[in-house]
Amino acid sequence: xxxxxxxxxxxxxxxxxxxxxxxxxxxxxxxxxxxxxxxxxxxxxxxxxxxxxxxxxxxxxxxxxxxxxxxxxxxxxxxxxxxxxxxxxxxxxxxxxxxxxxxxxxxxxxxxxxxxxxxxxxxxxxxxxxxxxxxxxxxxxxxxxxxxxxxxxxxxxxxxxxxxxxxxxxxxxxxxxxxxxxxxxxxxxxxxxxxxxxxxxxxxxxxxxxxxxxxxxxxxxxxxxxxxxxxxxxxxxxxxxxxxxxxxxxxxxxxxxxxxxxxxxxxxxxxxxxxxxxxxxxxxxxxxxxxxxxxxxxxxxxxxxxxxxxxxxxxxxxxxxxxxxxxxxxxxxxxxxxxxxxxxxxxxxxxxxxxxxxxxxxxxxxxxxxxxxxxxxxxxxxxxxxxxxxxxxxxxxxxxxxxxxxxxxxxxxxxxxxxxxxxxxxxxxxxxxxxxxxxxxxxxxxxxxxxxxxxxxxxxxxxxxxxxxxxxxxxxxxx
Amino acid sequence: xxxxxxxxxxxxxxxxxxxxxxxxxxxxxxxxxxxxxxxxxxxxxxxxxxxxxxxxxxxxxxxxxxxxxxxxxxxxxxxxxxxxxxxxxxxxxxxxxxxxxxxxxxxxxxxxxxxxxxxxxxxxxxxxxxxxxxxxxxxxxxxxxxxxxxxxxxxxxxxxxxxxxxxxxxxxxxxxxxxxxxxxxxxxxxxxxxxxxxxxxxxxxxxxxxxxxxxxxxxxxxxxxxxxxxxxxxxxxxxxxxxxxxxxxxxxxxxxxxxxxxxxxxxxxxxxxxxxxxxxxxxxxxxxxxxxxxxxxxxxxxxxxxxxxxxxxxxxxxxxxxxxxxxxxxxxxxxxxxxxxxxxxxxxxxxxxxxxxxxxxxxxxxxxxxxxxxxxxxxxxxxxxxxxxxxxxxxxxxx
Numbered sequence: 023x024x025x026x027x028x029x030x031x032x033x034x035x036x037x038x039x040x041x042x043x044x045x046x047x048x049x050x051x052x053x054x055x056x057x058x059x060x061x062x063x064x065x066x067x068x069x070x071x072x073x074x075x076x077x078x079x080x081x082x083x084x085x086x087x088x089x090x091x092x093x094x095x096x097x098x099x100x101x102x103x104x105x106x107x108x109x110x111x112x113x114x115x116x117x118x119x120x121x122x123x124x125x126x127x128x129x130x131x132x133x134x135x136x137x138x139x140x141x142x143x144x145x146x147x148x149x150x151x152x153x154x155x156x157x158x159x160x161x162x163x164x165x166x167x168x169x170x171x172x173x174x175x176x177x178x179x180x181x182x183x184x185x186x187x188x189x190x191x192x193x194x195x196x197x198x199x200x201x202x203x204x205x206x207x208x209x210x211x212x213x214x215x216x217x218x219x220x221x222x223x224x225x226x227x228x229x230x231x232x233x234x235x236x237x238x239x240x241x242x243x244x245x246x247x248x249x250x251x252x253x254x255x256x257x258x259x260x261x262x263x264x265x266x267x268x269x270x271x272x273x274x275x276x277x278x279x280x281x282x283x284x285x286x287x288x289x290x291x292x293x294x295x296x297x298x299x300x301x302x303x304x305x306x307x308x309x310x311x312x313x314x315x316x317x318x319x320x321x322x323x324x325x326x327x328x329x330x331x332x333x334x335x336x337x338x339x340x341x342x343x344x345x346x347x348x349x350x351x352x353x354x355x356x357x358x359x360x361x362x363x364x365x366x367x368x369x370x371x372x373x374x375x376x377x378x379x380x381x382x383x384x385x386x387x388x389x390x391x392x393x394x395x396x397x398x399x400x401x402x403x404x405x406x407x408x409x410x411x412x413x414x415x416x417x418x419x420x421x422x423x424x425x426x427x428x429x430x431x432x433x434x435x436x437x438x439x440x441x442x443x444x445x446x447x448x449x450x451x452x453x454x455x456x457x458x459x460x461x462x463x464x465x466x467x468x469x470x471x472x473x474x475x476x477x478x479x480x481x482x483x484x485x486x487x488x489x490x491x492x493x494x495x496x497x498x499x500x501x
Numbered sequence: 502x503x504x505x506x507x508x509x510x511x512x513x514x515x516x517x518x519x520x521x522x523x524x525x526x527x528x529x530x531x532x533x534x535x536x537x538x539x540x541x542x543x544x545x546x547x548x549x550x551x552x553x554x555x556x557x558x559x560x561x562x563x564x565x566x567x568x569x570x571x572x573x574x575x576x577x578x579x580x581x582x583x584x585x586x587x588x589x590x591x592x593x594x595x596x597x598x599x600x601x602x603x604x605x606x607x608x609x610x611x612x613x614x615x616x617x618x619x620x621x622x623x624x625x626x627x628x629x630x631x632x633x634x635x636x637x638x639x640x641x642x643x644x645x646x647x648x649x650x651x652x653x654x655x656x657x658x659x660x661x662x663x664x665x666x667x668x669x670x671x672x673x674x675x676x677x678x679x680x681x682x683x684x685x686x687x688x689x690x691x692x693x694x695x696x697x698x699x700x701x702x703x704x705x706x707x708x709x710x711x712x713x714x715x716x717x718x719x720x721x722x723x724x725x726x727x728x729x730x731x732x733x734x735x736x737x738x739x740x741x742x743x744x745x746x747x748x749x750x751x752x753x754x755x756x757x758x759x760x761x762x763x764x765x766x767x768x769x770x771x772x773x774x775x776x777x778x779x780x781x782x783x784x785x786x787x788x789x790x791x792x793x794x795x796x797x798x799x800x801x802x803x804x805x806x807x808x809x810x811x812x813x814x815x816x817x818x819x820x821x822x823x824x825x826x827x828x829x830x831x832x833x834x835x836x837x838x839x840x841x842x843x844x845x846x847x848x849x850x851x852x853x854x855x856x857x858x859x860x861x862x863x864x865x866x867x868x869x870x871x872x873x874x875x876x877x878x879x880x881x882x883x884x885x886x887x888x889x890x891x892x893x894x895x896x897x898x899x900x
Contacts, residue, residue: 360624361622361623361624362624362626362629365629365642369637369638370634373634373635373638374638376635377635377638381638381639394758396753396757396758397757398635398639398757400753404752404753404754404757404758405754405758406752406754428654428655428762428763429651429652429654429655429658429763430651430654431643431646431647431650431651431653431654431706431707431709432704432706432707433643433644433646433647433650433705433706434703434704434705434706435626435644435646435647435705435706436629436642436643436644436647437629437642442707443641443642443643443647445641445643445647446651446654447651447756447763447888449759453758453759454757454759455756455757455758455759456639456756456757457640457641457643457756457888458641459641470654470658481638481639482642491637491638493638493639494639
């Protein structure tokens with residue numbers, strides 16, 4: 023039997039983690055009270071990650087083995103998109119090599135935009151890829167800085183066997199301002215948490231829960247897992263209690279991830295679905311200037327083999343030990359990078375467009391005359407025995423192709439925002455070879471021969487013009 | 502089969518500025534030092550030069566592009582002057598062009614001059630080059646040492662050399678050049694350095710430490726070339742002639758295809774093979790009396806010894822540690838003037854600086870560092886990086 027719903031999920035959490043005790047220790051001089059809340063670790067994005075790159079990684083995890091041609095729409099949600107006027111989801115679509123006729127749109131403006139994107143895809147009823155990706159920025163020394171994390175979750179939605187179905191939903195729109203961030207500002211401005219809980223969550227969410235249950239034709243007791251993110255400790259339990267829902271509370275992913283903004287409700291849902299049994303009913307709550315409540319019934323689409331998922335992403339952390347590194351990656355401190363950092367990173371947009379077919383989605387070419395797989399693809403085949411014109415080259419995507427490190431060095435001389443720059447020759451099993459940056463290298467370093475994964479990252483940030491140049495980098499393959 | 506230029510071109514005058522951090526000198530003054538010495542050595546007047554080639558690499562911190570700055574600095578009025586640029590092989594390219602002009606009969610007397618002013622950047626190391634709008638989309642922006650350092654991984658894997666053994670050998674490469682630099686009055690770095698200091702220096706690009714990297718210097722070097730017949734008519738008796746100049750440039754094979762193992766520089770092997778054929782050399786280890794190679798980094802010099810056929814494959818570590826390339830090691834002295842490591846590396850001048858040392862040694866004018874009776878020497882330049890670069894090999898000899 024075929025149902026419309028979630029066919030697969032995918033997730034990404036940056037590998038970089040830091041113990042909250044390290045952050046609190048750095049602020050002890052001015053905020054000694056932070057130490058008490060400094061439990062576990064949080065994820066933080068590297069200097070070369072943003073809502074776009076994390077969305078691509080979650081989507082790749084979700085789309086493993088699925089037919090991208092069937093996707094009709096792409097929706098990407100975030101409150102921290104790198105671009106205000108340049109469709110972020112279009113950059114994601116190019117990196118994913120989605121078909122050109124896909125309808126793409128960005129959703130933003132509220133902590134609820136991730137669940138709104140999901141609900142909208144269900145209501146429209148067309149095959150779609152929904153991704154929520156966020157890395158909220160906490161002001162140094164604030165509780166938010168401790169509580170925030172980063173990550174992305176992706177959902178492929180369409181007709182398929184054993185899909186996770188939407189049984190019912192309800193939304194409320196209320197101009198309740200628990201916090202805000204003006205366009206162009208770096209940090210959020212928050213009102214008192216107790217007021218947010220009592221007049222916000224507890225007044226707005228329960229009525230929507232009742233409406234969603236009615237829409238689904240279910241009772242509160244039918245719900246098995248309650249999925250509601252909140253930075254306020256105990257808010258999910260209080261809301262469930264007030265709404266009469268006695269379901270198990272989904273993990274808040276506080277340890278190892280942290281509150282990932284608009285991506286957090288989707289991440290918690292993806293995590294809960296990985297653990298759900300077919301037939302389990304889950305209630306998803308997205309709060310922000312109102313609320314979206316979705317009642318879902320899990321299909322048999324728990325994390326398939328080979329998929330990272332939230333559990334895999336949580337387990338694949340890389341412990342770091344410097345608060346100032348995290349602060350620098352979030353532009354919270356401007357350290358001395360030396361004159362080499364003055365090099366212009368201006369992108370020729372016309373060249374970017376010309377070479378997008380190979381650079382955006384990381385696509386090599388295979389020469390029809392001699393079979394040599396090559397990146398970059400230039401005007402003639404690189405094989406000196408061949409040299410055929412490149413007109414008939416066949417596309418060979420490299421993003422998921424097996425590869426190993428051939429040679430490597432750690433470069434302390436070049437300007438790099440996360441020194442040293444790890445760089446080396448990447449040898450693909452299919453014969454392609456190129457020199458690439460290697461990211462997420464632990465303190466133990468790397469050796470020739472290690473298997474590598476490909477990841478989309480920011481290659482260079484053109485700070486004076488506010489433009490990121492994205493390209494693919496390699497990373498030690500997940501164990 | 503082309504006949505080549507062997508013995509068709511004689512070098513009748515050479516000059517070289519003092520290399521180093523020349524805070525006192527702009528590029529025109531550096532060029533003047535080299536030019537005046539070359540004119541005086543050749544015994545010709547400026548007006549007798551019929552064509553000139555000017556090599557410079559980084560135009561952003563030097564004198565800009567085109568040959569106009571050289572023509573203006575040296576007052577070469579109304580004759581053809583051309584700027585050449587081929588990264589670190591630029592100096593050799595200037596010499597190659599001047600030699601070809603003479604060998605073809607197009608001119609009787611030609612000038613090759615290379616100059617670089619690297620110490621106007623405000624920081625240590627080389628300026629960061631621009632790779633073009635397309636390559637900037639995907640190529641990592643790594644430093645020059647990061648490009649060459651990877652030879653160590655490739656070499657170790659191919660020959661099964663332990664990390665510490667290779668580090669010891671490349672440290673000896675630098676130690677030897679520092680010993681030689683002491684005896685070289687125009688060299689940039691003229692202090693001996695201990696093996697301990699070299700081995701424990703801060704890391705630049707693993708496994709290359711600070712002393713595994715060459716000096717970044719200001720300087721200029723020049724050559725005046727003509728035919729052997731004109732040279733003799735000018736009263737020259739001991740003639741240094743060009744036996745060969747060959748180049749090889751990457752087309753993307755090493756960096757794009759899967760055949761190269763990263764342990765050697767294919768371009769050097771190509772250029773050397775052709776240069777030996779042009780010069781009639783079949784046993785370089787026995788026939789060459791000195792070599793000036795492109796030791797931009799210690800690991801480069803080590804693998805170059807094999808690429809030039811001086812050491813057998815896998816044997817360079819032992820030859821280096823045995824002192825075969827030391828000035829008084831009984832083998833083939835390498836970098837007797839200190840090399841790029843200590844004489845310095847003003848990019849556009851380096852190829853001509855190497856020729857200057859070989860020329861000086863062949864004519865017996867090298868003073869405290871003079872070798873016994875050299876009659877044949879080799880210069881070697883590497884531009885770019887091992888996997889995407891330019892190799893130039895020249896052979897000079899007494900005719």
